[in-house]
Amino acid sequence: MDELISIAVGLYECLSRDPRVSSPGSIRSYVYALADYLVRAQMGADDDLLLRVLAQNLRGSVRVREGELKDILRNALICLEGGPHEVVRIPTAVHSLDVDTDASPNLAIIINKYIDKYSSPKDKYIIIRKLFGEKKLEELHSNTVKIERRLEEAEELKISVSSLRRYRPGHSYSDVDILLTSKNFMRKSMLGKPISNLDIILREYKKKIIKNIIICLDVSGSMKEYVRGVTKLQLALGAIAHYLDFLRRENADVALILFNAQADVLWAPYSAAKYAEYMKAILPYVFPTGGTNLASAFRLLIEEDLGGEIVLISDGRTANAEAAVEYVKRIKGRIHVFAAEDSAVLKRIASAKGGVYSLLA
Incomplete structure (x- = not known):
């Protein structure tokens, strides 16, 4: 915020020197106006829109003749650059905010410049x-994997037997109690009676109580690619939206980390029961851009001491794959992977942390 204030002061001084400005207004109004300007610039707004937005935000503060503010601001931005050339999309001073434009900042990185x-x-x-x-x-896609269902089916999430019941068509044979079922089969054979589904005994397990979920979402440029008529990112966002509904019922805390070449927290662990609607409302603003460095997401988990059940959604096309695998060793909790395409690297990560590996679609 200190850097943004220094830019606001520079713009204020440029306007103060323009004879057409009768009053440059307050520094505070410049801070908020420039924050809006910078974020829209990062999102690709054209120069004319940027000037109009800046003018709208400062109209109540800067006193000029009607219709002159936009042109005055154009000159002020050139003044910030220190030379008579075209309006800059992001003033040079803004680069002191450490927004790496070459790395194409994702939504989390942009927003966290203006809010904790x-x-x-x-x-x-x-x-x-x-x-x-x-x-x-956008409308959720029916071919999106249900994250909660895949995790519930995983053997790793079964921690103890809670009860026994008889088999009914449609239930999984993976939960068959071999000992009790074989006894029933032997008894029926000895009595010369036919064996039926009622002789198959299933175990019912207590499920692990879900408390803290960290979702790491790949928002790199490759997530723009289409799979079965929709982009990988659309599939991922649909899966996350479904999962948030489930986590709300479970009263779990959930965080969302976005990563491409860089990683940052879009929202920290908060109660899905309380905030699921706001979490889902944020999802449409997530956009894919830039390269991929999966290691940056894992490094962030370690630095921010975020752990629990980690759900990684990615296509696995990452630079520094070995660095990512090394970081995995230091992460607290399991990593469950939902892959936008089959990936040997992602399989290694899930296996190393005892997690589920599943294709996203």
């Missing part, structure tokens, strides 16, 4: 909506 990364999903949604307008989550 641990702010609630509600607070983050309010700011995102103010900056980018209203968006709705």
Whole structure:
């Protein structure tokens, strides 16, 4: 925020030197106006829209003649650059904010420049909506894997037998109690009676109580690619939206980390029961861009001390694959992988942390 204030002061001084400005207004109004300007610039808004947005945000503060503010701001931005050339999309001073434009910052990195990364999903949604307008989550796709169902089916999540019951058509044979079932078969054989489904005994397990879920979502450029008529990212967002509904019923805490070449927290662990609607409302704003460095996501988990049941959604096309595998050893909790395409690297990661590996679609 200190860097943004210094830019605001620079813009204020440039406007103060323009004879057409009768009053440059307050520094505070410049801070919020520039925050809006920078985020929209990162999202690809054209120069004319950027100037109009900046003018709208400063109209109540800067006193000029009607219709002159946009041109005055154009000159002020050139003044910030220090030379008579075209309006810059992001002023040079803004680069002091450490926004790596070559690395194509994702939504989490952009938003966390203007709000604490641990702010609630509600607070983050309010700011995102103010900056980018209203968006709705696209229709969920029926061919998206149900994350909760796949995890529930996994043997690793069964921790103890709670009861026994007889088999009914449609239930999995993986839970058959071999000892009791074989006794029933032997008894029926000795009595000369036919064996039926009622002789098959299944174990019912207590499921692991879900408390803390960390979702790591790949938002690199390769997630733009299409799979069965939709993009990989659309499949991922649909799966996450379904999963949030499940986690709300389970009263679990859930966080979402976005990563491409860099990683950051889109929202920290918060109660899905309380914030699921805001979490789902944020999803449509997530966009794919840039390269992939899976190691950056794992490094962030370690640095922020985030652990629990980790759900990784990616296509596995990453730089520094071996570095990512090394970071896995230091992560707290299991890593369950939902792959947008089959990936040997992602299989290694799931196996190393005792997690599930499943294709996303």
